[in-house]
Amino acid sequence: MFPSWPMRYRQTPGSSKSGGESTDSGSALNTISSKTENQFEPDSPISKKASSSYHQAFDQQNLQQQQQQQEMASDPSRTGTSLNQSAPIVKPLQEKKRASTSEKQLDAKTLRRLAQNREAAKKSRLRKKAYVQQLESSRIKLTQLEQELQRARSQGLLLGSSGGGVGNISSGAVICDMEYARWLEDDERHMSELRTGLHSNLSDTDLRLMVNTYLSHYDEIFRLKGMAAKFDVFHLLTGMWTSPAERCFLWMGGFRPSELIKILISQLDPLTEQQLMGICSLQHSSQQAEEALSQGLEQLQQSLIDTVAGGPAIDGMQQMAIALSKLANLEGFVRQADNLRQQTLHQLPRILTVRQAARCFLVIGEYYGRLRALSSLWASRPRGRLMSDEQPCQTTTELQMVQPSQSHFAHF
Amino acid sequence: MGMGMGSDPMERLVKLASESAVVIFSVSSCCMCHAVKRLFCGMGVNPAVYELDQDPRGKELERALMRLLGNSQAVPVVFIGGKLIGSMDRVMASHINGTLVPLLKEAGALWL
Numbered sequence: 001m002f003p004s005w006p007m008r009y010r011q012t013p014g015s016s017k018s019g020g021e022s023t024d025s026g027s028a029l030n031t032i033s034s035k036t037e038n039q040f041e042p043d044s045p046i047s048k049k050a051s052s053s054y055h056q057a058f059d060q061q062n063l064q065q066q067q068q069q070q071e072m073a074s075d076p077s078r079t080g081t082s083l084n085q086s087a088p089i090v091k092p093l094q095e096k097k098r099a100s101t102s103e104k105q106l107d108a109k110t111l112r113r114l115a116q117n118r119e120a121a122k123k124s125r126l127r128k129k130a131y132v133q134q135l136e137s138s139r140i141k142l143t144q145l146e147q148e149l150q151r152a153r154s155q156g157l158l159l160g161s162s163g164g165g166v167g168n169i170s171s172g173a174v175i176c177d178m179e180y181a182r183w184l185e186d187d188e189r190h191m192s193e194l195r196t197g198l199h200s201n202l203s204d205t206d207l208r209l210m211v212n213t214y215l216s217h218y219d220e221i222f223r224l225k226g227m228a229a230k231f232d233v234f235h236l237l238t239g240m241w242t243s244p245a246e247r248c249f250l251w252m253g254g255f256r257p258s259e260l261i262k263i264l265i266s267q268l269d270p271l272t273e274q275q276l277m278g279i280c281s282l283q284h285s286s287q288q289a290e291e292a293l294s295q296g297l298e299q300l301q302q303s304l305i306d307t308v309a310g311g312p313a314i315d316g317m318q319q320m321a322i323a324l325s326k327l328a329n330l331e332g333f334v335r336q337a338d339n340l341r342q343q344t345l346h347q348l349p350r351i352l353t354v355r356q357a358a359r360c361f362l363v364i365g366e367y368y369g370r371l372r373a374l375s376s377l378w379a380s381r382p383r384g385r386l387m388s389d390e391q392p393c394q395t396t397t398e399l400q401m402v403q404p405s406q407s408h409f410a411h412f
Numbered sequence: 413m414g415m416g417m418g419s420d421p422m423e424r425l426v427k428l429a430s431e432s433a434v435v436i437f438s439v440s441s442c443c444m445c446h447a448v449k450r451l452f453c454g455m456g457v458n459p460a461v462y463e464l465d466q467d468p469r470g471k472e473l474e475r476a477l478m479r480l481l482g483n484s485q486a487v488p489v490v491f492i493g494g495k496l497i498g499s500m501d502r503v504m505a506s507h508i509n510g511t512l513v514p515l516l517k518e519a520g521a522l523w524l
Binding site for chain 1: 454455501507
């Protein structure tokens with residue numbers, strides 16, 4: 001389609017690149033810009049080429065037009081090829097015009113040139129888009145690598161400063177994440193034990209033992225979070241310790257107990273009247289407690305805003321000191337929220353049968369496991385075909401474009 | 413607000429705590445105190461609130477509360493029916509395990 005049309009304009013004397021058969025999206029822009037680069041400039045990034053070289057191309061084409069007419073005569077085979085393949089773009093009427101006076105020839109050429117420029121501009125926009133998307137994904141990978149690096153550093157695997165360096169992650173946060181990762185591994189183990197226990201029809205006594213073990217396992221994470229709150233409360237509150245999908249639905253540094261109970265109600269076996277009342281009452285109490293804590297936190301935020309936004313009456317240092325003492329209260333709220341979560345989990349086996357309680361914990365564990373998996377999948381999803389790593393530079397792009405490459409642009 | 417006559421702060425605490433069905437000792441600038449007040453109001457309870465920072469002998473009471481609870485955080489502290497319930501964590505725990513509402517009803521702070 002676009003193919004060798006550009007080639008007409010590609011012929012400049014003394015060009016070393018005439019061999020490059022850019023038949024496609026390498027396009028006029030590519031070929032011309034690469035020509036330009038060969039002759040005048042060192043390598044520059046794709047996006048720069050895309051925008052600035054379009055202007056160069058326009059100028060180039062003006063220069064080249066005169067040269068074209070000479071070369072058309074001297075290189076009939078090429079001309080023939082070009083003419084054949086330019087058909088879809090050029091209107092048939094203008095083909096006839098070419099036979100007449102040179103003035104009308106110019107019009108036809110102008111029209112073709114304009115169409116070609118439009119095409120080139122479009123392609124350069126698309127390339128720029130692809131490049132930006134590639135940059136975005138690289139940025140995400142870079143952040144992940146930084147975090148891994150920090151973790152490795154804190155484990156003493158690498159030399160160098162830990163905490164506050166790359167990625168601004170505190171050492172308290174690093175330790176918190178490490179401990180959480182360990183807890184997640186334990187969680188997997190406990191869950192598979194519970195699953196086996198449920199399916200193998202253990203006695204209620206044995207199952208209760210498992211449930212209690214699982215509760216202790218949860219007590220452990222709340223203990224960890226309590227310590228983390230002392231070292232880096234923002235790490236907890238912003239949810240940086242969890243996966244992005246969990247972070248999205250975060251309430252005060254963790255899960256919202258009433259939401260969790262809603263999930264459980266929908267997943268449990270038919271409940272007795274008493275159990276249903278117990279669960280609904282639990283959900284209701286939890287909602288009230290959550291509401292109270294949220295309002296308390298809101299007041300803290302307002303108070304902090306007032307301090308930080310404070311007028312000239314307060315001097316800078318004093319202002320900061322007051323703000324710091326207010327921030328200290330954040331830890332208290334995260335702790336109360338975790339306390340609420342812990343109490344809610346402990347209440348479940350009191351209202352339900354031991355089998356139902358075991359099922360509850362499985363449901364919870366699986367739910368968060370899926371959210372974590374969702375986060376990973378989301379982060380690694382493909383974002384457009386042009387982002388393949390096989391096309392890092394212009395030349396390679398051109399060479400690869402020899403094949404039918406309409407599909408590359410098909411879905412834009 | 414009952415003004416003590418120079419009595420021992422602990423005695424005064426107990427006296428104040430028994431004057432209403434639900435008593436909250438608070439400090440007006442404390443956000444956790446705000447949260448506990450919101451909790452009771454949200455349940456339809458009307459607690460008696462003593463802002464210790466607005467009491468001339470508030471400091472004494474704060475110290476007495478710290479001794480009573482055995483921790484460094486004097487407020488918020490909740491009494492129901494004259495009995496000590498505790499700080500925010502105890503209040504929430506008792507709400508979640510279902511013991512708070514019966515206590516409130518027993519003290520006459522809540523009716524069905």
